[in-house]
Structures are given as C-alpha cells and as structure tokens.
Amino acid sequence: MKSYKTIKKTGLSEDIIKKSRFICQVKRISSEEEGRNFISQIKKEHHKANHSCSAMIIGENGEIKRSSDDGEPSGTAGVPMLTVLEKQGLTNIVVVVTRYFGGIKLGAGGLIRAYAGSVAKALKEIGIVEIKELQGLAVELTYPQYQTFANFLESQGLQEVDPDFSVTVTTHLFLDKEAVQTTLEDLTDFYHGKVSVQEIGSKVVEVDLIPMNQSET
Structure with missing residues (x-):
C-alpha cells in the first residue's frame, strides 16, 4: 500500500469570531458516501445553524475532492477549507464547519479566514497521522x-x-x-x-x- 496522511481521530473544535460561532467537525472516511452521510448528520444536528459548509478528500492519491459553501458567498468557505486539507497533504477525511451567525458580517476575506482557520485549528488540536x-x-x-x-x-x-x-x-x-x-x-x-x-x-x-x-x- 502507498502511505498517506489523514486525521488521527474523529473530533471537533469550536471558535468564536466576531460573535459568530464556528464548529469544525472532522471524521476519517473511506468513501464519498460515508462523507456525505456525515455531512447530512451534522446538518440534521445543527438544523438551526445558518450554514454547515464542508470539504472532503478521498483515496490514497486524493483523487476525489468535494466542497460546498452551503449558502455562503461562492468561494468563501468550501474551497478554503479544502485548500487547508490539500496543503496538509491529507486524504480520507471530511470536515464540516457549522456557523451560527452572530450578527456581524465578516465580508469575503473574513469568511475565508474564518472557515480555513477553523479547519486548521481543528487539525492542530485533533492531530494528524x-x-x-x-x-x-x-x-x-x-x-x-x-x-x-x-x-x-x-x-x-x-x-x-x-x-x-x-x-x-x-x-x-x-x-x-x-x-x-x-x-x-x-x-x-x-x-x-x-x-x-x-x-x-x-x-x-x-x-x-x-x-x-x-x-x-
């Protein structure tokens, strides 16, 4: 088998950015279906949240990549999250960042930093193997x-x-x-x-x- 990097375990990390609550949940997966099921599960658990944006990479060579802004402005959530995973060289992983809006708009740049930063923080806290x-x-x-x-x-x-x-x-x-x-x-x-x-x-x-x-x- 070819060696690859992924998340150490399922876990979550939370952050408050300008009164908005960002919850990043991470899971190791082996198929796109498993990733989509995890995303659906998170959306059901946080059905009152404003957004649950996601990104996933699957395969030893990272051949399957998916991302979703889930209603945030195009390119401000899913792609930045996916980019964090790519820069770390990770695969067989899905991340979902749920946002509860706190009343202060972040702007496109602020959203990109918030979503990417939430993923980076979660990876650091949970660990990589x-x-x-x-x-x-x-x-x-x-x-x-x-x-x-x-x-x-x-x-x-x-x-x-x-x-x-x-x-x-x-x-x-x-x-x-x-x-x-x-x-x-x-x-x-x-x-x-x-x-x-x-x-x-x-x-x-x-x-x-x-x-x-x-x-x-």
Whole structure:
C-alpha cells in the first residue's frame, strides 16, 4: 500500500469570531458516501445553524475532492477549507464547519479566514497521522547480546515490538521496506555476524505527525 496522511481521530473544535460561532467537525472516511452521510448528520444536528459548509478528500492519491459553501458567498468557505486539507497533504477525511451567525458580517476575506482557520485549528488540536505499511524483522538474540540491543536501537532510531524471553530473546522490528537491507547489514556488523534475523509479515501502522504551520488563508 502507498502511505498517506489523514486525521488521527474523529473530533471537533469550536471558535468564536466576531460573535459568530464556528464548529469544525472532522471524521476519517473511506468513501464519498460515508462523507456525505456525515455531512447530512451534522446538518440534521445543527438544523438551526445558518450554514454547515464542508470539504472532503478521498483515496490514497486524493483523487476525489468535494466542497460546498452551503449558502455562503461562492468561494468563501468550501474551497478554503479544502485548500487547508490539500496543503496538509491529507486524504480520507471530511470536515464540516457549522456557523451560527452572530450578527456581524465578516465580508469575503473574513469568511475565508474564518472557515480555513477553523479547519486548521481543528487539525492542530485533533492531530494528524501517517498510515504506512512497514516490513517486520524477527531478531533472535542471546541474553548477553540483548543487553546491548538498546544501543543498536538508539543508533538506528528504532523501537522493538513484543520481545519474547525464553531460552533466547526474540524481538521484532518494523521499518520501511527501503531500510530493511541496510538494517540487516548494520545488525550483522553490530554483532559481528553472530545474529539471527528473519523477515516476517508486514504491518500497517499509524505514526503521529505534527501539522505544518498553516496560514488561515
């Protein structure tokens, strides 16, 4: 599978801008239908709101993109929201920003900043992950060897998974496929050729990322 970035979890963020209440709700999705159902659900929950604008991107390559201004002036809500998602490189995500009008008009520029800023704020608060497939290695070590294994992990920036302590220690590493050969060579050098390593199945993991600095526009 190709790695891609998406939202960490379903969540929401609220903001008050010139007395208008903006509620941004975010959900990870796998299809356009799922995204539309989420948008409909939000509109029903906030049927008294003035607008519930939306944007979604779907597919590992972000091939499906949709946005809606939901009654706001054309180009002031849905597209700015979608642009935030694009700049972050996100996919398989839908965002809905619900606005309760507070009596003060924001103007086109103010609306763009408000809707884009609501999405950027939600992404920062909720978190972004990279979903990727990693190749597994099973490493068998003697107990004396295992005492120095932490030094190897630190030098490689790796973490072990599910060590099993029996007659010997069998532990596991998961890393990018491109790094497998180099890691095998480094392990062999570290233990002077006296180490047993086997490739095992791959594993899909989620790695926490820090959102890029995002302009409200």
